[in-house]
Amino acid sequence: MKPTVGVELFQQLDIRVGRIVEARPARGARRPAYQLRIDFGPSLGTRTSSAQITDHYTPEDLAGRLVVAVVNFPPKIVAGFKSEVLVLGAMEPGGGVVLLQPERPCPPGLPIG
Numbered sequence: 001m002k003p004t005v006g007v008e009l010f011q012q013l014d015i016r017v018g019r020i021v022e023a024r025p026a027r028g029a030r031r032p033a034y035q036l037r038i039d040f041g042p043s044l045g046t047r048t049s050s051a052q053i054t055d056h057y058t059p060e061d062l063a064g065r066l067v068v069a070v071v072n073f074p075p076k077i078v079a080g081f082k083s084e085v086l087v088l089g090a091m092e093p094g095g096g097v098v099l100l101q102p103e104r105p106c107p108p109g110l111p112i113g
Helices: 007-011
Strands: 015-025 034-039 046-051 066-070 076-078 081-083 089-091 097-099
Antiparallel strands (some): 015 066
């Protein structure tokens, strides 16, 4: 278990709903991953992410899927492209990731709180 943190730390994270508009293999990644383009609605637009989610998903499975992501981490270069957001998922013991998504349809850009 990780150390306890205050609600103030959680409130600093900007976590939003996004819709994957494109997924493709991330060429040059050290571990299998996808390069995602995710729409976060009019206020944030489209952002990119590198996601190691190849165990359970194909690019065709991902297009149109709602996801939950942290959108206010600094961008970093991953596999030769800029990864701007961190897509959230449940981490399986074997290394697989199960994506988090809203329980009902909702518009991209909604904040998570």
